[in-house]
Amino acid sequence: MVDRKILRTYSMLGPQGSFFARLAELAAERDDFAVLAADLAQSSGIGKFMRECPNQFYNVGIAEQNMVNIAAGLAKTGFKTFAATFANFITMRSCEQVRVNMGYMKLPVKLVGARAGIVNGHLGNSHFCFEDIALMRVIPNLVVVSPVDAFEAVKVAEAAAESDQPMYIRLTGKVNTPMIYKEDYDFQLGKAVNLKEGTDIVIFTTGTIAANGLKAAKLLDEVGISTAVVNIHTIKPLDGEVLEAYAKTTKLWVSLEEHNIVGGLGSAIAEYKAALKQSPPQIFLGLPDAYGKAGEYEWMLEENGLSAQKIFERIKDYFNQLG
């Protein structure tokens, strides 16, 4: 049982702060961690780790490619290595370093993409990251994970510290992020978690947008459309079993993510679904395949149809058309 106070603290810190706060606790006990930042340590939630574990922290300056190379070298010498900065920079500027070091050589670096999605709001598209799931999941050998809340971010930190696989950890959301989990639960990489039961529709979701998915599902229940929600925290490898379980029992699948509708969770699900003998139609809720206008996070979600109300309306309208 997890103390409610701790959950509140995690919520306050948000997924990033909680992730690295937990790593700082683990690192303090063992001294075999290496956490790297590229001049965005504070903004990526690494402040506490930096202060509390200075000998296990490396700031490489504004040089993401070099950061991933250095991380690979540290991982090769046996350190539990995490390289972190904003998701757009770490997955795109250093994409080939990720491919060669983590994919090709399987060096077990944990790549942490902070502020993924559109949480950087008014900073604009240069600081958004809605292409990363697509880019990371296409690289062989990478495990791709995106926690739904700050508590799950802690679970991911613990699992990552024990994992000998290369991973991309996508952290969406901000401080004071909604808590999906109010109590402890069984977390396993690669194993999806049911968040809500339902029989008409299932929403497969990943990252902190799950909170809006859950709210929308409850609104759908209220209008008589029974909606399940599944947390696909691990996008690769994808939990096929959970998909198959819903293939025959539901009338509509919805993928929901704070990512381009091209190449993300929705695409991963559709790739799996294509080979199933029987499965319902799927709608893709995510960010449009475009660089749109920037604004505050909540405005951005609303504008892109990803507020709870908008998600509810879009799903309801489509479901009703199905007849």
Next chain:
Amino acid sequence: MAIVNLDKINSLAEKMRIETIKTGYSAGRKGAHFGGALSCIELLACLYGGIMDKDANNPAKEQRDVFLLSKGHAAVSFYVALACAGYFPMEDLRGFEADGSELPGHPVMNDARGIELSTGSLGMGIGTGIGIALGYRRKGYDNHVFVLMGDGECDEGSVWEGAMAAASFGLDSLIVIVDKNSIQSDGTTKDIMDLLDLGDKFCSFGFDVREIDGHDTEKICETFSEIMALKNGRPKAVIANTIKGKGISFMENKPEWHHSALSEKQYKEAMQELGQEVSE
């Protein structure tokens, strides 16, 4: 100074050059990166012939000097160096670039064979070397990390990101070697992307720099021995002036031999220049 036997190194270099031609020729029309493989023969012979603290019988030994072939296209002479040093049988070289081979055109990380990294995409070795050197420092090891780069490779921005970091982290165990043969894939480095004074560049990035003749084994060994003993908080750069295609007259300084295939006639000529009889 590391104890090295120059006669042994010189005959190793001679053998390596012959085996490099044989191995590259065995790939047939697929060809090999002969030019850049031949320019770094003496550097590899010195490193694997006594400079580095390595054990071919225990290639993944926890405490060892590390060699990273950042210029992965020199794979053919690197494989030859490893085979000559006993990491795997010489016969395996005949599998160079064969279908499904463990010795493809660019190296694939293989602990058992002493291949520390998968390379071929340029500009990455220095950063990985920094990571290994940082890891060694954390563990209290005093081993060295050698990174062999090409001069054309220095066009990559990531090289300079690494150079800045190596000095900033004070990694005096990191030794960057630039095989400065002055030719890259599309032509001379002067024409394609003028590097100006590479030694000056590394010096201004905080490196302790030595510039030497990259084919003079005595000078190479002397330089490595000297800088390996220097615990001065500064990374080291050895600018090795070399000749692309060194040792084979028709390849020397010819950009077209960056990557090419040997005809039977050329193979015989090359072997004759190396004092080898080729049976009909």
